[in-house]
Amino acid sequence: MIEGVHFVRKRLADGVNRWYVYAWRGGPVVMSADGRKPSLTTEALERIAIARRDRDAARKPAPTTLQTLIEKWQDGPEWSVLARNTQKTWGSSVRAIQAKWGKVPLAVFNDTRMIEKVVDWRNERRETPRAADIGVTVLQALLKYGVQCGLLKINVADKIGKIYINGQRAEIVWTKEDLAAFEKAAGDKDRVVFEAVLFCSVTGLRREDLARVTWSAVGEYAIVKEAAKISRGRRHIAAIPRIPQLDDVLDLLERRYRAPGVDTVLVNSNGEPWNLDTLSKEVTRIAKLAGIVHVDSGGKGGTQRKRGKHLHDVRGTFVTYLMTETDLSDAEIAGIMAWSVEEVTRIRRIYVDDTARQIALGKRIARGLAKR
Template sequence: MRIKLKGVNRVSKRLADGSTVTYFYAWKGGPRLDGKPGSPEFVASYNAAVATRKARPTGTLATILDAFESSSDFSTLAARSQADYKKHLRSIAAEFGDFPIEALHDRRTRGEFLAWRDRLAVSSRRNADYRFAVFARALAWAADRGLTPLNPLERIGRLYRASRADAVWTDADEAAFLAKAPAHLHLALLLALWTGQRQGDLLRLTWSAYDGRIIRLKQNKTGARVSIPVGEPLRIALDAAAKVKKDAVTILTTEAGFTWTESGFRASWRKACAKAGVEGLTFHDLRGTAVTRLALAGCSVPEIATITGHSLRDVGVILDSHYLSRDPAMAASAIRKLETRTKTPNRTPN
């Protein structure tokens, strides 16, 4: 019978002769285990390591943080989010792991937690907000289950306010990217501009999701299913890529034809933007740019939401606050419409 040992960390290393060896540790940063996995020696060394590991005291925030990390709520997060959360949970545990759960009753607790956020914000407000969002979510999860008396970080607000009002890819930015960036990244740009989807969803998009007319996908973040009719420029690019990438599973691939990792794609995208002279813009900004272009083409909010998968409210927020508020094309269009109305003959005044 195979016994599953919790927390065992596997590390592979390449030796000088080119061969690969795998080492096993009781946990990440823990002692190395003896013997082969599954052998009595291996199990004995694992049990010995666990027995000597310092147990966390009960009744402290450390137990809450551990329970949250083992919860179904945590396991449903995307892999990248889980990695980010673990990093922040370790930092929180290092600072407040021994904090008594009963002390959450004290109104001064909220102030103590926020004072720590203020110290973190000195170096990065954005990082401080993210860390406290994780902290607040863990405490909210515990409070909902009766593990804590309350959540002192409820409605804490944010320190960092990012403004992407000008973060729109212009036609000139698009042309510069297509002229200078590596050819295998061109399709990523077109997919983002013509579908308005997130980077992660596009990297996972398989050829089976495209039938020659429509792209169908389920968004990983929201679970929303979208069906996107493919515009002619994107269709031409997809059909051309399909002839070249006959054996590829995903539509977007590396130059060598392999499926991208998210970190690998981000690094290549940054280099491509730098080479093309596209500054101050991210891949995520292409999602808002797609919303903007659809609006400028005369699409209604429901039509835009059907394509991008945004809620109607989110599309309205994007159009109202972030992208169109400074778009000169929208202003010019409004004046042209007013001129047309003014020049209409035989218009009866009110």
């Protein structure tokens, strides 16, 4: 029985019981029948669905509020094509936006003075800087949709910067020393976690793609998989070239036990596909145990700031392999990684060019000492 459907019995003058069925208490009649209490017919179910839909539509805020735009956005394809994990992450920010501005008229967001209001909102949440930045990102996407639909003329959140300093991580990569330290800290007990990090270091795949790629996607010259992340409204194909280091890792992973029916390249200790959040937490736990950090220099007073390295940062290691093991240009590497050319160039300058320069200087010093 559908919850909320209201049945009312009325005894007629001839003694017959007549039943009236309402979509809800106080709602419209959807069917009537004489005799015993009736079961809902298909036609009645359809009438209930239509009546409740119309009721819910009437309860929605006026079509001039931000709440209405949120509902329109989440009912549309722009929201549905987002990865499930993105919807989950953005969901809390949507609720925060609803609480802050849900009843505000859309016309207010056509006023450039709202830029300052959005910056103030971001700053009010600076105690959780990453959440504050995600909130602005979600608001940007929402207002962009409003402009696209012709409901807004401008996007007041479009140019607002980020405050989460750890979010600027393009230059952070895992070194060979980091990988060795992680392997030691993982030991035999957490070997599968090390294998996940190792696989990431030779593919550069995002976490969602890393955990879901199957053996059927592994080709002779590349791993080809539809990417989990949506970029510019499209789900792109992730094509990862098979470098020699990847071949070695694939040979290692192929020997790992898998539960019946499991075809993912990576599996956990039970032979099952990894849960995404569990994989991230395990990598962070072991990296912290191993003391794997990135050191920023040049802070106030010449101080150094340490930041823990995450699974996502392992992608940069693959970039350094492409730079040193192939003749690919920065633009071609950027295309593989879906990064900007500037990000790739920065990694080349820090981890490849500077390293080569230091080695050359070392050789010159050694030659000078030998001549003495």
